[in-house]
Amino acid sequence: MLSRDEITRYSRNILLPEVRKSGQEKLKSSSVLVVGAGGIGSPVLTYLAASGIGRIRCVDSDHLDLTNLQRQVLYRTGGVGSPKIDLAREQIHSLNPNLELDFRMERFSDKNAKDLVTGMDLVIETSDNFPTKFLVSDVCVENRIDYIAGGILRFDGQVLCVRPGQSACYRCIFENMPEEGSVPNCAAAGVIGAVAGVIGSIMAGEAVKILLGRDESFGLLQQYNLLESRFRSLRITRRSECTCGRKSLPK
């Protein structure tokens, strides 16, 4: 049930026929894990919290660095040197004190992955490295939890929404992990900060849609290029020999 204060706070959501009070109650009873509180994680966490997602879990193990401030809009200059997860928790709690926040200074690894995704309705992967991206995909496929993967580099960004067993997973597109150093990351090749904002905002919007029960985004790879001012959506089919097919069970 929503309090009077919550009905006011979320009134612009509730006005939408696709949301209404029942949809807002669904968002309140939803739980989301956000992997990473960086450039993409900043807008994701902000919009999830502002939208009233009732339970948000987040993991990040870094300390705030001066180079982060160019795109990680959750943070302020005075926070440089502090654990990002503490700064993020404070910021998100002050935005919306109604939420249950479970923010942990941990790195998403094969040791804690299963524990972190258990009980979550949705996982949002915002990391900047391939081992984490593949691990999130594999653990979500194994546990049949919907997830959204996002990536940015230079002027480009992409988003993939996955319903394991039904739509293409990360491994359906990228079969094996690229060799270390063969694909540049943002630290080596750069990125425009606003591209992180665009991609994170798309991911948060997709999360709200999925939690409201809509499934039209699964199987689409959404791509954005700032230099060409272009958005496109590609329909991705599952690779029949992918592990997500082998592990697929009727839901």
Ligand SMILES: [Zn+2]
């Ligand atoms: Zn797959």
